[in-house]
Each structure stands twice: as C-alpha cells, then as structure tokens.
Amino acid sequence: MTAGDRGGDWVVEFRDVDKWYGAHHALRGVTLGVARGERVAVCGPSGSGKSTLIRCVNGLERHQAGIIRVDGIELDAAGRALATVRRRTGMVFQSFNLFPHLTVLDNLTVGPIFAAGEPAASAEARARMLLDRVGIADQQAKYPGQLSGGQQQRVAIARALMAEPTVMLFDEPTSSLDPERVQEVLTVMEELAHGGMTMIVVTHEMAFMRRVADLVVFMDQGEIVEAAPPELFFTRPGTDRARAFLGQVMHL
C-alpha cells in the first residue's frame, strides 16, 4: 500500500527528493504521488519534515536533489516554473497569513487581479461566491484582525481557492485555532474534499483523517516511514515509530 510506481495521473509527484538545511537532512529520498481527486494526509512528530514536504510542492522551500512535478510541470533549480506552479496550487497556512492591511474581499482578489490579470469586477464576483461558500459573505468589508481565528482561516481557504488550483495544500490548518473553532474549518475542508478537490493536508486531526483521507503518510526524521489508508494506519500501524507516535497522540 505504499506509494509505488503504478503510473498514472499524478497531480503532485515526488521522486527521491532530498532537502537539507545546512547539514541537517530534512527530507530523505521522499517519493510520493498524489492522484487527481484524492486526499493525502501527512502526519508525524514535529521536526519530521512534513511541513518541509508540503512547502516544497509550491517552491516555498527548494529541494536540492530529486524531481518534483506539479500537474506535470517540473520544479527546476532555476525557478522558471515557480510562477506557473504557484498559480496551480493553493496554500493554507497554520497562522492564516492573511494580509492585515487589506479587507477580506481584497485579500481574495489581490492575487487574481495582479498576478493573473483578471478584471476586478469578475474577481470580486467570484470572491463573493467563494466567501458565501465558506460562510462569511457578510464579513467581506472587514479587516482580518476583526475576525475570529476560524473565520480568518476560512477566508484563507477562500483566498487559496480563488486561483482555481489543481491541488490545495494545507499546512496544519487547525493547529493555531481555539478548540471551539477547529470544527468550522474542518467542515469547510470536508466540503472541499467531497467536491473532488485534490488535497495534501498536514494535520494531527485523527478523526478528520479517518473521514477524508485516501492515504495517510507518516513521516519521521525526514523519511516517509509508513503510507497506508487511514483504516489500516490507525488500527494496525506497521512500524514501531508509527505505533509510538499514535500512542502519544491518541492519549492526548
């Protein structure tokens, strides 16, 4: 059940990817394929490389060896493909990273208008529809600082969706939320998943992974230690490292 070489329609493809921070080997020969319309959840202890992995997909971190392809486009060392790849990926961050000096509506439209040259009127119309979809249509004129964390993260999801990406990247999207705000964000993500969106989600939300993920990838010390469907991973983890991790997380 590992991500083997079956050939196919990979939206995101990693082949023997290595990444170092100085002398620290952060990603060790990572190979992974995310099929169109599927959800891959990535979990593991802190410092395991899961954030580095997801940030390599849209080139926020650059890998030093191996091949990364997004929608068939290879991320080359010179960074020529970066702009194209970033327009096809949407990213949601742990700390939301909304632009505090722009209104909610402008946060959504700034990318399409300035990076993609979309007319303001059509960008705003799409932005209103997306805000409606994530349940915050009435907040569009506010500034991010006036919203709760859950609302901010839903705005961030809508902002990432504006580019109509082929894959959505979630880097611990609920980790900095108050506990009572987590579910509203997970609900939006589940709706997205049911709509057929290809997603990579770095998360510790076990229940969410069980409901939504097609494949759970467990990382430790820069390696993919285990990759299995959630029902298998949570009930019969194949490695001691995964068992130890699950033991710690489940007993929270």
Added chain:
Amino acid sequence: MATLSCRSFAKTSDGAPPRLPPPVARGPVGWLRRNLLASPFDAAVTLLLALAIAWFVPRAFAWALTDAVFWAPDGAACRGAAGACWAVIGEKYRLILFGTYPYEEQWRGAVVVAIFVAMIGFSAIGGISVRVKLAAWALASVATLVLLLGGVFGLSPVRTHLWGGLPLTIVIFVSTVAGGLPLAVLLALGRQSTMPAIRAISVGVIEVVRGLPLIAVLFVASLVFPLFVPPELQVDKLIRAIIGMIIFFGAYAAEIVRGGLQAIPAGQHEAAKALGLGYGLRMRLVVLPQALALVVPALLNDIIRAFKNTTFVAILGLFDVLGAAKVALEDPVWVRYAPEVYIFVFILYLLFCLAFSRQGMAVERRLAVRRR
C-alpha cells in the same frame, strides 16, 4: 457539599447581577487631588511650580504685550520701550518671509505658501485615496514651480538664486521628502536584496552618508561637486542643495524603512508568493504598505527634521526663512531686536511642525483602524 480532600477552595456564585465600579472623586476638586496634591512631594512640586509661574508669566506678559511697541515706522518709538519691539516684524516681514525675491512679485510666494498650507489640510482629510492625494501634491508642486520660476502665463521669470524665505523653505522641504522617501525605500529594499552588488551599494550609501554631517554633504554638493564637473554640465545651486538633502534624508529614512520591513512576518511573504505574486508586486501590494504603516511615527520624526534642516542651506548662500531673518537683522536701525525676530521665526517653524505632527497622528489613527 462534598468533603474536599484538598485545602484549596473557590467560592461559587450563580447569577449575581453586575455591579458598578467603586466611585472615583470627580470634578475639579477630584482632579486637583489626583493630579497635583496626591502626596506631600507632589504638593511641594506643585507649589514650587506655581511660584515659578507666578514670577515668570506676568513679566513675560508685560514684555510681550503691555510694554511692547507694535508700531514704529522709523524705529524711534522702540528705543525707550521697556518691552518687546514687535514693530520690527511689521517692518521686515516681507524680507523674512520672501527673502530676496523681487518685491512686486512676492504675491507669488504668498500663493505658494497658501497652496502648501492648503495641501497639508487636504492631506489630513480621511476617506480620500492615496492616489488622489499624491496627484494633488504633484499638481501643487507644478503650480509652485510655475509660480516661482515664472516665464509663462505672463509671469516675469525669476532665477532661483533670488528665491528666498518661506517659499524657498517649502520648495526644499517638499523636494527633499518627495525625493527622499522613494530613495529610502529603494535603499532599504536594496539592503535586504539577495544580490550582493545591490546590497553592497545600498549599505555603502547608507553608511557613508550617515557618517557625514549634513553640512558636509551640502558642502560636497555645492563646492566640491562643481570642481569635477565641466561647466556646461553645471547644475543650479538650489538643485544641488536639494539633491544633497535628498541623499541625506534617504540614507536616514532607509534605516527606518528597513526596521519596518524586518517587522513583517515571513508568513506574509510566503502567502504572497503562494498566490503567485512576484517580487515587485509582493513588495508593492503586501510588504511595503504594512512596513511603512508601522514606521509612520519614526518617519514623521525624520520629516519634521527635514523641515528644520532646510535652515542649513543658508551656508550655501540660499536664504531660507532663518537666513532671510538674519539678513533683516543686518539693518542697523533694527539690529537690537533680534529676540523679537527669532521669536517670530520660532513661532513660524513651530506652527508648521505642529501641523505635521497633527497630520502624522491623523494618519496613525486611520491606520490603527485596520489593526485589531
């Protein structure tokens, strides 16, 4: 209640109505008690200050108003006066305000001052986009140059070496800020650049210029620079002075802007990158608006200083308000009344600087709305 096994406790409460806070002494008496007489030490300080004020204020009042002479066409009435001789202002205000600008054309300078004051007021109005304000400033600058230079619309031409007084101060100040702020942003971005050559040049300019006194920069601009440039490439003295002021202002403000840039979290850069915004757009739309908003108070400090630094051009033989005031005092009839003239100039500077800081506070308030 169940018996607790621990000694810690908490009192429970169910549905107690909210109560008012404890009363504070109100009215003038309460204010006096809180602010002036809160302790024996406070009371002693209050008493001492009251005595000092009681001694100083009547004397200042008598000098400035009751014993002062306001009208003395030939200066004779001022000779025996015990108080101030404000007549010197009435006699010399045209020279102080407009310097050596041709006397019959000084209304043009007055219009320039009026435009500037109106623009300060206009800029403080909320709800007008920055773009409109910048366009208005550009328009006002063109109008100022046309008015002062002349040569068109039937205005007689006036060479820049005749410019003086408040209009000259305003021209130098506005040019310094208008040229210096963009330079500051470029130097600050350059200092953070990943390209070594650009970083080295930026650091070099900032460190060298910061290490020089403004007077030295102006001397280089006005005296040294012409030695190395062939005569046909010589630039107007005023323009050289302004370029010197711009570089000086830019180098200082660059470090302030850099402070703002460094305060922007990495997440903002990353979110902008993830949206596909390239370097230029990222800086213009995401990073600089936030960075500059953070450093408004510090930048305002530099802007006010730039207004006061215009007085340094006097050493180049350009007569700003202070320089023109000195010239006015060379008249032997009025030379004794320097304190009155300097107080007048002082009040003039104070009024402008207060206007700038009000302006800055208005900007800060508007920006504060966006943050929490």
